Amino acid sequence: MTEVLVDRAPRVRCHECGSAAVFSVCHHCRRPMCEDHTPLVLSQDGVRVRKPSGGAEARAVSREFAGLHLGSSLREAVYHCEEHDHLVRGLRWRIVGAGAAAAVLGFLLLFASASVGLILLLLGILVAGGEIGYHRWEADKHPRPPLPLVPQVNAVDVVERLTGYVRLEKDEYTASVESITGTLKVDMSANDGYTALQAYHRKFKVPPNEPVEFTAGFLLLQGSAGLAFRAGQPQVLAGGAGISLGDGPAYEHDLFPTDPELQHRAHTVTVDYEVQDGRKPSEIPLWIVPSLVPSSDRRAMELDLHWAGLGPEGEQLELAGFDLIELRVPPGWGDVDGARPTGVETGRDGDRRLVRWQHLPTPSTKAGSLSLGLRFERPIREVPPTPGPDGAGPSGDERSRLTLSGTVEATFNGLLSGATGVAVHLPGGGQGVQPQVTTQTKVSVTFDVSIRSLRYQEVRVVPDENRPDDVAYGRNRADEFPGVVPDPRTVAELTNAISADNYYVKSVVEHLPFRDDGRPNVVNRVWDITGRLYSGVFPIDFDINLRGEESGSGGVLTGKTVAQVSVKGAYALGTLVGPDGAGPDGVVMEPDGGGDELLKRIEDTWIGLHDRVGRLLAGRAGRVDGAYAIGAAEDDALMGEVLEPADEPWRERGAPRPVDAVPPRIVDVQPDPTEVADRRRRAAEEAVVMGRISEETYRQIIAGIDAERDARGGPQ
Ligand SMILES: [Zn+2]
Ligand SMILES: [Zn+2]
Ligand SMILES: [Zn+2]
Known part of the structure; x- marks a missing residue:
């Protein structure tokens, strides 16, 4: 069983010493090992090493994966914990050769001296046959390993979804977290499933119709990953340190073609997890500040959205952008006459008018704020609460729909669970090629706002x-x-x-x-x-x-x-x-x-x-x-x-x-000179409009900017 030491949030660690710098995985029990506790599995210039350095060719010491067309010594290298340490040696041809030579010599000597020739002949057969027999016996002692297949891991997407509810009613502001879940998705492909299977059948003399088990390697979590994989997902490694990229019978798996002509195969692994209670935000840090625009005949409102930092103190996630904002307003307010940012879609949702922004500008700072403006055909008025989505009545129930309701969806970079990424390990336990990993937290907040809270x-x-x-x-x-x-x-x-x-x-x-x-x-x-x-x-x-x-x-x-x-x-x-x-x-x-x-x-x-x-x-x-x-x-x-x-x-x-x-x-x-010129031009325009500079000064400034642009050979 994999041991994962637990501190504030579990972190994948070396099973021997607890170091968080995992170097390899035992390919039998999948326990992580740090560099110090990783055996020397490669041989380079006659020296045993953990990883090859310099130009000389490295060779896997154990022959466990030899002859399977894995393509590189790193892929052929097999890593073992102390408990599973074993060495699969190749046939020692020097001994077999020496025995055979002695036997041939003995046969020739039979004609000169029958007794010496006979002894030499028997001795030679004994030595060569003994080595072959010992090698067979040793190979049988260890059951054959599952077929190693190294897929190309194209992309890993880790997404956590947080949903919550915000209610703003007169002076009362409540914000609650409803759920938080995570999904780890791995997209991979392989071109060599067929050849690998053929080589495996040959090497281990497996009859053509006998099923073969395979393994495609592992993925280990990185960072203090405060998460727990959901039960009943067979891909999850014991102890929850990570997942298997693929295993089980090869003949029915995505990565192995049924038709040898169609070698390219794709496979996706998706696993779900829960975020630990300690890593769940206690509230939704989204402030919704609605206000009525002055001198607008009560027809225009502004809605300011402020994210006051998501995630634990000191590790707050960066807002990548708003994905969607939907507002539901009373139909009595009339059509939408104008919106900021522009590009809203309008429609009906039951008895409400729906206003939706799908493409919103990226906030320029980590302290994500967004200001929306809407202008309606008729005055903005309060309407009585209506039953909410869960059927709660308007009798002051917590979730009744207020005059203005809606949804805000935003994406943050990074994960609330604290996981920072994943590491790919080869079927033999060594380090695989690091894939492209994206880690995102998607937040969806529904809200109800009473017009009585409009500033x-x-x-x-x-x-x-x-x-x-x-x-x-x-x-x-x-x-x-x-x-x-x-x-x-x-x-x-x-x-x-x-x-x-x-x-x-x-x-x-x-x-x-x-x-x-x-x-x-x-x-x-x-x-x-x-x-x-x-x-x-x-x-x-x-x-x-x-x-x-x-x-x-x-x-x-x-x-x-x-x-x-x-x-x-x-x-x-x-x-x-x-x-x-x-x-x-x-x-x-x-x-x-x-x-x-x-x-x-x-x-x-x-x-x-x-x-x-x-x-x-x-x-x-x-x-x-x-x-x-x-x-x-x-x-x-x-x-x-x-x-x-x-x-x-x-x-x-x-x-x-x-x-x-x-x-x-x-x-x-x-600075980009064109950008600077544009900025200066805008500033000059503003300055002349505000009366800070005279028309004459303004013209001089603009003439100067144009002259500079001409000197640069810029666009007219
Ligand atoms: Zn260690
Ligand atoms: Zn082991
Ligand atoms: Zn092994």
Whole structure:
């Protein structure tokens, strides 16, 4: 029986010492062995080795699999644990030859000396016959091994499926895990089943009609695999360390052709397993945040989906993408007038209207968020709960269908069970060719959302010319810093400083520098640093616009920088209560204390960021004292992308970002010039639309970008 030592999750280990680095498997009992406990099964240059090294040809020491057309010494090598250690030797031809030679010599000597000749003849026959007899006896002592067949393992797919349910009803958010199961699927093929079977019949002198057992090798699990194969699956190895790739009678198996002309055979092994309780997530970490779009006559809603990390702390799985999102809405809302992302399918599902997205953009960060928008023909209204799929009635039952219901399907890379992959072992127990292995977790969450939980939100932009506060505090005025050159050093220092303050810097764009006609020594520079700060799950976007000039004369560079900070975020005015009313857009709302808090945070974000930028630039003005030498190394020069840290900005809904969270890091990438030009073009367009630069400046920037493109010989 295979022994698998158990720690937090079982891991396939050497049966002797418990090492997790498995090197081979005993081909008789299938117990795993580490490299130290693997016998020396190959012979190379007369030296016994575990694996061949260098160019000299290696030979399997045991002849157990010899003559079966396996094709390589590694495939012929047979691995044994101590208990099953045995050596199958070939016929020692030197002994047989010596005996035969003695017999021939004895026969010739019969005519010279009858007695000497006779003794030599008998001795020779005895030696040669004895060796042949001993070899036969030894071969009979060990039953013949099953026929080894080495299939090509084309692909291994390990998929775990997690299903769950999320319910959002007014203030109550419940998320439960329903089931989690796994499937291991191995796709393989073989071309040599027929020849292998023929060779086996010859080697072991098996009569043509006698059934032959075969083995195609094994697959062992890697990683701390917190899983248990379901009972009643004959492919599973004793102890659950892995599976057999194929065994049993050869004549009725997929891998052996019935027609010798059709050699190519394919075979698929599928086994199911359960994930250990300890590896099951206790809840579905999917947050669904619906909100009504302001000033839409109650006809548009947004649905934000946030995955707050799936899997145990420290080993969270990466979201590969959303596969499907289905919404069921009351037919009274009318047709879908618009959707974001576009490309929705609509239809009917019973008494509900079905809206489905099948091809969704891949989320750019591990903290997978997706924002959906829908606009309906008629106002969004609550409808009474209806019986759920399990027939539960509308009398406040847990699973009754609420106004908005649906399904979210997403794929994560990696497995919840903790298994990291598989290792293929040959029929003889050695290592096979590592196949392509995919490990994925597919999550399917159904949900019910009550319209009473819709947030009714408003957007706050700071500064806002129409807000007396913003004007009174002068938030709408840009700050000027004489003596600070708006060059890459300044931008790098600023970016690093705000990153250290836990702002996610998403992009740093320098618009193409340009010169004024009248002032040949002056270069005008414009930068936009954009990014995001999370307040719980609610994003607050920011933009820092730096513009100014650098002028160089007499080897001294000086200039000035104008900085403007703007911040934008959505906050809830309240929660929708009544279906009709006299509030904005005709809704009745319960004022939401959380919304006021968020509004204050949006304003505080502006104050904090504005203060940080101001202090840094003022400090820089003092330090550089208005001038520094031209030609200084641009040690902090940056041109690249800013990566968000891999961990999620939130752990719990609404929880502030932990203070020790990893700040973003700036990576040096060689940007694609066309992409940079496009980015600059978009940024310039935005800047002119926002009134940050004049039409004239905009035209100069665009002309510069075009000139650069022409110089590169790019597309027109
Ligand atoms: Zn060992
Ligand atoms: Zn064994
Ligand atoms: Zn053996």
